[in-house]
Amino acid sequence: MAKTLIQLTVNGEPHEVAVNPRDLLIHTLRETLGLTGAHIGCDTSHCGACTIDIDGQSSKSCTMFAVQANGSNITTIEGMAGADGTLHVLQEAFREMHGLQCGFCTPGMIMRAHRLLEENPTPTEEEIRIGISGNLCRCTGYQNIVKAIQHASETLTSNVEA
Amino acid sequence: MIPGDFEFKQPASKDEALSMLRDGGDDARPLLGGQSLIPMMKLRMASPDILVDLRGLDDLRHISIGKSIHIGAAVTQHELIGSEELFNVCPIIRETALVIADPQIRYSGTIGGNVANGDPGNDMPALMQCLDATYILESSEGIREVKARDFYEAAYFTALQTGEIVTGIRFPKPESGHGYSYQKLKRKVGDYATAAAAVVLSLSGDNVKSASVALTNLADTPLFVEKAEDILVGSQLTLNTIRATMDAAEAIMEPVSDGRGSREYRTKMGGIMVKRAIEQAAMRADGTAKGGLFGWLKR
Numbered sequence A: 001m002a003k004t005l006i007q008l009t010v011n012g013e014p015h016e017v018a019v020n021p022r023d024l025l026i027h028t029l030r031e032t033l034g035l036t037g038a039h040i041g042c043d044t045s046h047c048g049a050c051t052i053d054i055d056g057q058s059s060k061s062c063t064m065f066a067v068q069a070n071g072s073n074i075t076t077i078e079g080m081a082g083a084d085g086t087l088h089v090l091q092e093a094f095r096e097m098h099g100l101q102c103g104f105c106t107p108g109m110i111m112r113a114h115r116l117l118e119e120n121p122t123p124t125e126e127e128i129r130i131g132i133s134g135n136l137c138r139c140t141g142y143q144n145i146v147k148a149i150q151h152a153s154e155t156l157t158s159n160v161e162a
Numbered sequence B: 001m002i003p004g005d006f007e008f009k010q011p012a013s014k015d016e017a018l019s020m021l022r023d024g025g026d027d028a029r030p031l032l033g034g035q036s037l038i039p040m041m042k043l044r045m046a047s048p049d050i051l052v053d054l055r056g057l058d059d060l061r062h063i064s065i066g067k068s069i070h071i072g073a074a075v076t077q078h079e080l081i082g083s084e085e086l087f088n089v090c091p092i093i094r095e096t097a098l099v100i101a102d103p104q105i106r107y108s109g110t111i112g113g114n115v116a117n118g119d120p121g122n123d124m125p126a127l128m129q130c131l132d133a134t135y136i137l138e139s140s141e142g143i144r145e146v147k148a149r150d151f152y153e154a155a156y157f158t159a160l161q162t163g164e165i166v167t168g169i170r171f172p173k174p175e176s177g178h179g180y181s182y183q184k185l186k187r188k189v190g191d192y193a194t195a196a197a198a199v200v201l202s203l204s205g206d207n208v209k210s211a212s213v214a215l216t217n218l219a220d221t222p223l224f225v226e227k228a229e230d231i232l233v234g235s236q237l238t239l240n241t242i243r244a245t246m247d248a249a250e251a252i253m254e255p256v257s258d259g260r261g262s263r264e265y266r267t268k269m270g271g272i273m274v275k276r277a278i279e280q281a282a283m284r285a286d287g288t289a290k291g292g293l294f295g296w297l298k299r
């Protein structure tokens, strides 16, 4: 099948990529653009390790064709830290509150938490748990992930007030 | 898991989409959120040669509320949850959308894809039967309407013809003060129902004025429990009338034994879902327990 040229803005940078219609977005990100932060966990849209932000929505990039993302604006975990390497508030909070052990789910967790806090800057614990229910973690038992998101929420809202 | 090769088409209008689907015939499939079709293509349980992407079509994206409620096929589950207007007149839509899959899948998955898919595990079809919805079907030949209660034939077999798509759904606005409940038993977040029931009813004093009950994943199609209306309307909700409704519902269930449980277990759980849904709907019909944990959602 003929390749199609698609335009993507990924972490602020414009890209033009030739893809096959059947290429999944996760493969284009990892193999063509070399952005290996989003992980392939289950490859069946259950685990959420491949979660990215696309046009203001969280999406499992293993269950989306790259052609469907044509023209879109994507943020992956690589786009969260500042240009000088300063960690994003959420990354800092995951470190501070020990929101990870092996780290495999972390890129997806952080991208999902990012969208959750954009939509709802002060979620309750229950809203956090429902908000991250599409992301599986096999190490932490979620306690510290929830605490990390609460911590980031506090930091972000106090930054706004200050 | 990589799907087979296909050609990807992005029509600029509904008419263009319909001609593409007509020309593609059996080799072409419409695509909305892709949250059922892409997994099936990855497993090679589906291998269409042509995908016609309907997501960008503005004609399919509206929610309008009048005497009846109209929802375009491309409205996502996330948008259904976030619509305050819809929540105010028909809160069971939000309640049901919230127990479908998980947040990421709900941003992409649509009501049109969910009702057209034909998987008995999908939650919207039973709700549509409960609300007595009509599906609006369009092809290059024209437009026709089929009731949700008549649409499902067997697993993945529906009234849809080749080249025809669901463009929207329409149902009468439930009367204000109605009670509602969607009760779904599942093993974990993102799982299809072990058993689920949708109930909408209204009360007049202690008597049931109207009642509608439908079931998810308890046969190879969604099930509308026709007898529920006869049993409940004009009666009071008592242990006896609720028991009789459970029995009528269990009598038409034919779940398969699978990882979610044996046929017997799932049937019993189906009965329990009916009971809980009636009880909660009755509580809400009295005007209690309204409101939402999810009021913060913007869209």
Ligand SMILES: Cc1cc2nc3c(=O)[nH]c(=O)nc-3n(C[C@H](O)[C@H](O)[C@H](O)COP(=O)(O)OP(=O)(O)OC[C@H]3O[C@@H](n4cnc5c(N)ncnc54)[C@H](O)[C@@H]3O)c2cc1C
Pocket: A044, A045, A046, B029, B030, B031, B032, B033, B034, B035, B036, B037, B038, B039, B054, B073, B099, B100, B101, B102, B105, B108, B109, B110, B111, B112, B113, B114, B116, B117, B121, B122, B123, B124, B160, B164, B165, B166, B167, B190, B191, B192, B193
């Ligand atoms: C992990 C996981 C868990 C899930 N859990 C649930 C659950 O608990 N409950 C539930 O209900 N669903 C569940 N789903 C499915 C999800 O809700 C899907 O979004 C939905 O079933 C299909 O909607 P879609 O827009 O993604 O459709 P698509 O995947 O794009 O399409 C589905 C089917 O409908 C056809 N189609 C699409 N649009 C039209 C149209 N307009 N007219 C005619 N045919 C059309 C397609 O050709 C395809 O055959 C789950 C999915 C995943 C991946």
